[in-house]
Amino acid sequence: MGKNGKEEKKRYVQRFRQEWLSMKPFSEWLHEVPGDSQKAYCSFCKCEIIAKFHQLTKHSEAKKHINAIPDQTVPLPLAKLLTNAETNQKSKEYTIKVRNPLSESDTYNGFEEEIHEEEESEDGIYIVERIEGQAQRSLNKVISIQAKAMTSTTGYEFETLKITSPKQFIKNVELNRPDKRNAMNTTFWKDIYNCFTKLSVDPDCRVIVLSGAGKMFTAGLDLYENEIFKSLLSSDSQDSSRKSFKILKGIQELQESFNVIEKCPKPVIAAVHNGCIGGGIDMIACCDMRYCTQDAWFQIKEVDIGLAADLGTLQRFPKIIGNDSLYRELAYTGRKFDAEEAKSIGFVSRILPDKNTLLEAAILIAEQIASKSPVAVQGIKVNSVYSRDHGVYQGLEYMATWNSTMLQSEDVGKAVSAAIQKETPVFSKL
């Protein structure tokens, strides 16, 4: 209420919008101003601008700005760092102050020779390098450096997983015990659960690529670290039903470590190279899509260690390949099957020549998905999983209920008007 008792209208204050960062006319120079959402920063002109769309447009067309565009256009797709360097000509020593909008300022000291390098910090990876042709240094002269700040991966530190953000809204979850062929130990089960639980609600994550470090994707269950079996089987009680309850809970916890991948509303693309064994099949069967390298091979190996696979392969794999007879053959025999066979049965949808091209392809598709409405994409995932497990009419009912809310999303209006105007829509974080 206002002073005179009348209801005051809320004033709309335009604030910096994340989607501007990826819009074509602004993407190479626009940055946030940390702590001031009503301002924006142009790294070409080194000046602040009012964070309003029309002001940004006006600025991008201004003579001053056009003159400030570097001759050598520097790709700064995700650049978020504002940089500014002071150098001491005599000693060739320099100090680069890296202002990171994701946290406080950083200062980088070093010598000219060291200027090109990657720095990993809590806020992500900075790639700091000198732009060719702009190497002259003088006191207080601003040296342009290319600084790509990948979106933050703060809070994603795990012993058995490495999380990076190769592009905006994309996270790469990499199994990271290469010396042990990414075998799944006790820490891994906790890490993967915590990681996907966090990714599920992270507005900076729209798509996930799941890959493995080193020689192969994964050797499955860690056979040498028998903590799992010890903890599953150890019990103070001699009573078999009490023991069984404990084991049941343990298995369900392990199952949940992979279920979270499927429950995560963001699409997950498995990028498999070389071997994918046992628990690896359980895990990638939870993913939305599977790509692999030419040298990839797969094995439902549990039968060879005296187990019926219990973390989802028997439930999900046959639904993916739609061939019950072949699925049973693979599960009963533990026979290896290669990339070609995996593609022919529909377990993977693409084969790439090697690991690099595999990751490139996965990230490219991830980028395409990440550019779509996150409301729509997540709706597709949730409803696809639901429909797999329910009848057509139950699925339709769930879908109708879902969209009775989601059709009201601003994304629908944005997407439709962008389609009419032949423009690329930019969607807010979800």
Ligand SMILES: CC/C=C\C=C\CC(=O)SCCNC(=O)CCNC(=O)[C@H](O)C(C)(C)COP(=O)(O)OP(=O)(O)OC[C@H]1O[C@@H](n2cnc3c(N)ncnc32)[C@H](O)[C@@H]1OP(=O)(O)O
């Ligand atoms: C409640 C149950 C829940 C889940 C159940 C899941 C079931 C399964 O996952 S069944 C599948 C179990 N896995 C296996 O049977 C694979 C065994 N490993 C191999 O066959 C081979 O190691 C290989 C994976 C084919 C890799 O061969 P290679 O490239 O020649 O490397 P290696 O020299 O053999 O191994 C290198 C290094 O990794 C360690 N290692 C490999 N696999 C595992 C594993 N499954 N568990 C633990 N450690 C593994 C191996 O010991 C070597 O380590 P060093 O320290 O260098 O000796």
